[in-house]
Amino acid sequence: MQGDDVILMDETGSGKTFGSVLALIPEISRPHIGITTLYVVPHRDLAYQIESWCHKLVSAQPSSSVDPSTVARALARPNTTYETFAEIRKNPPRILISTPGALIDAMQMGGLRLESTVRRIIVDEVDAVMKIPPRYRHIQLRNRHESEVAQVINKLLRLMWEDRRPKPQMVMMSATLKSHVRSWLFNQEGWMAERVVRLHGIQEKLDSGEFESNERTTQVTHSVVVVEADGRLRNLADQHPDSGEPEERARGILSEDPGAVLELLDQESEGGSGFIGDSWQQTTTSTGKGLTLPPTVLEAVATSVALDVSHRALLVIPTGISIGPVVETLRGFGVEARALNFREEIEHVSTRLEDEHKAHTKLRAPNIAQGTSPDHHSDIDEEFVPNPTLLVATTTVVRGIDIPTLSHVYIAGGLGSDADYRHIAGRAGRFGMPGTVISFVGAKGAEKMLGGTRERWIQKVFEKIGVQNTPFPHIG
Known part of the structure; x- marks a missing residue:
């Protein structure tokens, strides 16, 4: 999490999500004035699991006086009320873990502004979150309506560019992050930098001889x-x-x-x-x-x-x-x-x-x-x-x-x-x-x-x- 954009593909059960959470924990001791990490996941159960992991990891830190509830918060429908949004604006967590629908509600109806504080956007199960078709067809994707959450991220990046703020680090993860998904990501204007760290856990283990393909x-x-x-x-x-x-x-x-x-x-x-x-x-x-x-x-x-x-x-x-x-x-x-x-x-x-x-x-x-x-x-x-x-x-x-x-x-x-x-x-x-x-x-x-x-x-x-x-x- 040193700032480079990351594309991470590894088999299911390899610990991609938990590893990304662990990488965020060293930041908890630093002061923050708003949401610095936006973590987007496809469904609410995964959001609540990541929130639980964050809270437990913070609580396990030696000599830590940080309140776990100030570190991470999950946002998912149907708990997208005006009261919830007001509380998040008043006491923003360092890490906001959100489903696509809840993020849309927060940005469009909840008055949530992230452009001045966010430094990192993590999208877990990116092919599911962005609703990318199973097979890559240029004509199909060109004529296909862009997912709402992609539009929200585009708007956020545009606001940051207009305010002359640096582009946030983008971390994209999935076990099925195939070539057509990667092509889609690089076709999104302003998402991925020229320098990208590509981590292909399965291929790297095969190349190193750590385990056989089966x-x-x-x-x-x-x-x-x-x-x-x-x-x-x-x-x-x-x-x-x-x-x-x-x-x-x-x-x-x-x-x-x-x-x-x-x-x-x-x-x-x-x-x-x-x-x-x-x-x-x-x-x-x-x-x-x-x-x-x-x-x-x-x-x-x-x-x-x-x-x-x-x-x-x-x-x-x-x-x-x-x-x-x-x-x-x-x-x-x-x-x-x-x-x-x-x-x-x-x-x-x-x-x-x-x-x-x-x-x-x-x-x-x-x-x-x-x-x-x-x-x-x-x-x-x-x-x-x-x-x-x-x-x-x-x-x-x-x-x-x-x-x-x-x-x-x-x-x-x-x-x-x-x-x-x-x-x-x-x-x-x-x-x-x-x-x-x-x-x-x-x-x-x-x-x-x-x-x-x-x-x-x-x-x-x-x-x-x-x-x-x-x-x-x-x-x-």
Whole structure:
């Protein structure tokens, strides 16, 4: 962060966002009179996570008397009120972390002026923030309306130029910062200087021999489950159920009676859940856009969470499907499901397993004083396993987020490009940890069932990014 413009591309889970936050911390001891860093992110959960990181890093500084709330503040809709803007103008943080919509509100309606104080603009997931098309076509981009947030940045740079102030440092980051995205950035007038620091983490590691090109993909298992028009499930490599091949044996735990399995896994609540045993008489979760989530998909997810997940998992559903009914259905299956919400539950989502173990140990401590032997206490601690939590989110709000101990990602359709798959699947296996990604796609004739994600399309994506399909064990 010495002042040069930066273009940073590295794989998902490599620590790009956290590294950029760490680089800002040395500035906290310096006096400031306004917002010096504008940090733009694609969605509010990432904004709240970065805010939390900033506050924790500031609090951890030795002999620091700086109030963390004065260092960083997240701004996201719907919390873009006149009262919020007035408070920011009165007590500006050093770092403002904003979503595109909130930044537009702040500049156009909130009277926020940054041209006299801002020294740095960081854009995380720049291809998503700027809504750059997946493929670069000069004619397409020339005729395409510029994104609103790009217009806001253009206006800010123009005001700074008119006031004869130096251009702010520009830091652009993404795991999918491909050549057409870089070309778009350099075509923006006044954004990037002639001298630019280019950091390509993947290529640099390959060139140095630090790891082979397939090292990361071997850390993460990728599975595809195909959903037929009638809701039946099969693995990607399986022959179509109507192909005439006899099915002499049940190939997995969900192959014959998923409801019975889930009934055994469900906690024996009085009266039952009302969802178990007759899955195709259940109400399919759907919207007016033709998107549907068959009950068998949620049954398969619930079974996998119960049998495979030790701590946390993430279910990503197509944008347009309401999260509430999905969460309630999963809870009916006995899963501890909740909507992903970093603003309300940042501590829960960010808690690591060892921290929960410490909290559990602290709760157990009184038993020792009451006569329980230390050895017995130790045995209890070793057996401590928290209930697995399934977080539910839509495809547009998971890019960039980091959830400790997340082992499984379930993708229930809604993918539009291989970049979408990379970013969503990248929530698993972060920082070199093993992970599992299970994708549900529509078979021929059932493409609309899962937001248009098709069987043949996912096969091409796997070929392109170089991953192998591993059969989902609970159906085949």
